[in-house]
Amino acid sequence: MSSSPSGPASDAQPLTQAERTALSDKAMIEAAIELILERGTDKTTLAAIGEKAGYSRGLATYRFGSKAGLFDAVCKSISRRWLEYLKEAVDGKTGIEAMCAALDAFLRFVSDMPREARVLHILYCGAASPLSEYRATSVNIHSKQQEDVARWVQEGIANGTIRADVDPRTVAAQYIAYIGGMNYLWIINPGSIDFRRANEEMKRQLRLALAPPEGRTPQ
Amino acid sequence: MSSSPSGPASDAQPLTQAERTALSDKAMIEAAIELILERGTDKTTLAAIGEKAGYSRGLATYRFGSKAGLFDAVCKSISRRWLEYLKEAVDGKTGIEAMCAALDAFLRFVSDMPREARVLHILYCGAASPLSEYRATSVNIHSKQQEDVARWVQEGIANGTIRADVDPRTVAAQYIAYIGGMNYLWIINPGSIDFRRANEEMKRQLRLALAPPEGRTPQ
DNA sequence: TGCTACTTGCTTGTCGTCAGCAAGTAAGTT
DNA sequence: AACTTACTTGCTGACGACAAGCAAGTAGCA
Numbered sequence: 001m002s003s004s005p006s007g008p009a010s011d012a013q014p015l016t017q018a019e020r021t022a023l024s025d026k027a028m029i030e031a032a033i034e035l036i037l038e039r040g041t042d043k044t045t046l047a048a049i050g051e052k053a054g055y056s057r058g059l060a061t062y063r064f065g066s067k068a069g070l071f072d073a074v075c076k077s078i079s080r081r082w083l084e085y086l087k088e089a090v091d092g093k094t095g096i097e098a099m100c101a102a103l104d105a106f107l108r109f110v111s112d113m114p115r116e117a118r119v120l121h122i123l124y125c126g127a128a129s130p131l132s133e134y135r136a137t138s139v140n141i142h143s144k145q146q147e148d149v150a151r152w153v154q155e156g157i158a159n160g161t162i163r164a165d166v167d168p169r170t171v172a173a174q175y176i177a178y179i180g181g182m183n184y185l186w187i188i189n190p191g192s193i194d195f196r197r198a199n200e201e202m203k204r205q206l207r208l209a210l211a212p213p214e215g216r217t218p219q
Numbered sequence: 220m221s222s223s224p225s226g227p228a229s230d231a232q233p234l235t236q237a238e239r240t241a242l243s244d245k246a247m248i249e250a251a252i253e254l255i256l257e258r259g260t261d262k263t264t265l266a267a268i269g270e271k272a273g274y275s276r277g278l279a280t281y282r283f284g285s286k287a288g289l290f291d292a293v294c295k296s297i298s299r300r301w302l303e304y305l306k307e308a309v310d311g312k313t314g315i316e317a318m319c320a321a322l323d324a325f326l327r328f329v330s331d332m333p334r335e336a337r338v339l340h341i342l343y344c345g346a347a348s349p350l351s352e353y354r355a356t357s358v359n360i361h362s363k364q365q366e367d368v369a370r371w372v373q374e375g376i377a378n379g380t381i382r383a384d385v386d387p388r389t390v391a392a393q394y395i396a397y398i399g400g401m402n403y404l405w406i407i408n409p410g411s412i413d414f415r416r417a418n419e420e421m422k423r424q425l426r427l428a429l430a431p432p433e434g435r436t437p438q
Numbered sequence: 439t440g441c442t443a444c445t446t447g448c449t450t451g452t453c454g455t456c457a458g459c460a461a462g463t464a465a466g467t468t
Numbered sequence: 469a470a471c472t473t474a475c476t477t478g479c480t481g482a483c484g485a486c487a488a489g490c491a492a493g494t495a496g497c498a
Contacts, residue, residue: 014465016466017465017467020475024474038349038350039350040348041348042261042348045456045457046457046458047455057477058458058477059474059475061457062474063474063475066457066458067456067458121347122347122349125345126344127407128340128344128406129259129341130255130256130257132259139407142404142407143408146411166420167416170413173401173404174397174424177397178396178397179400180400180403181397181398181400181403185395185399187347188361189358194388194389204428205393205424209423236447236492239447239448239493264482266482266483274448275450277448277450277485278449280484281447281449285485286483439498440497441497442496442497443495443497444493445493446493448489448491449488450487450488450490452486453487454485455482456482457480457481457483458481459478460478461476461477462475462477463474463476463477464474466472466473466474467472467473468469468471
């Protein structure tokens with residue numbers, strides 16, 4: 001705002017059109033994250049986002065079409081980063097091990113990028129409202145994650161590390177619900193949750209609840 | 220709107236002031252619930268609430284002070300009804316039995332009053348936003364519920380129905396998180412959740428995870 | 439009981455702000 | 469130089485919030 005009168009990158013050689021949009025997109029998404037953290041979604045205006053990003057008040061609307069469109073983009077941007085954490089942690093694991101690894105990955109994500117984790121959840125919450133224009137994004141991400149977890153459970157059943165009488169889809173829903181719910185409690189009242197301890201406890205309970213009755217059956 | 224030109228109760232003897240406000244309050248909260256279900260919080264206007272309730276566009280603002288004030292009132296109104304369900308179901312129970320009874324109560328609440336359950340969750344979601352003016356309400360309710368659950372766990376430990384090495388506060392947070400998370404998944408994508416089945420599964424897992432290692436220790 | 443002063447419930451007029459749009463300007467591309 | 473794309477500016481309708489006014493209920497006093 002003070003150093004660069006014509007935008008956030010006025011120096012050096014000219015940028016290509018693609019580079020320009022990528023730059024302004026990124027700046028606006030970053031600005032949106034900060035403003036949502038500060039004021040929440042309601043009190044964040046498209047004009048403020050554009051200007052905080054170093055552009056005009058109109059750019060956010062022009063680029064993303066609407067407030068919901070912009071939030072959708074922020075949602076997708078942060079989700080992508082979270083999925084990288086998840087992918088790396090789970091890698092080839094299955095069954096209970098995959099579920100525990102995912103819990104750890106989530107804890108790491110929340111520790112490394114608390115701002116993004118917070119904003120992502122705030123946006124997911126917005127998706128609970130009827131007629132929400134980015135509900136589809138939330139549904140897709142949650143469905144995909146549920147499917148992933150259900151597959152881990154199924155594989156765990158197949159190789160004998162998970163008792164055979166649980167329903168993979170139900171367990172998956174419970175698992176995703178637990179993570180989302182903890183995140184909510186942490187967001188509205190951070191002091192009341194010992195996230196690390198809850199995670200350790202949860203891993204223990206997963207083993208207790210999902211392991212086959214008497215030691216491993218021979219695989 | 221069609222039958223009563225001067226409000227929702229134009230017939231019979233005149234009402235006292237207190238009765239009049241009670242009536243209009245109730246009408247507006249009911250109207251708000253319907254509109255939130257239809258359009259979500261963002262697209263519900265104070266004017267629409269007042270008019271749907273059979274009054275003027277200005278009454279909702281006048282009575283509740285602001286949009287947030289109105290949502291806070293709706294939140295409290297529905298919470299009160301939910302707590303009645305909870306109280307009746309749990310009654311004098313403790314430990315795992317109380318936790319299972321509360322799960323059943325929640326399922327019953329969602330079945331009996333799906334509209335209210337939905338709206339309550341939508342409002343709780345709104346409380347996740349920074350600067351939310353009814354966040355305090357959500358925090359209070361969730362804290363109180365967490366304390367209740369922690370007490371059940373503690374009592375369960377005391378009478379030997381719950382293993383002694385769990386942390387009541389942590390278990391309580393997980394339990395509340397689970398319920399809230401399931402509610403969210405159900406709201407954004409009702410088809411993907413078999414609520415009843417998940418409940419049965421959850422009750423089984425609570426018993427597995429919280430019961431003492433080898434049968435009951437003598438109380 | 440009837441009259442008057444006062445309080446409270448509710449409505450209408452108005453203002454500032456914001457999302458969204460359309461027309462215009464500047465920067466990059468061929 | 470002609471064209472496309474990135475971005476800005478001017479504008480409008482809608483909404484939240486407020487304030488002034490009207491009407492219905494209440495209380496004091498004969």
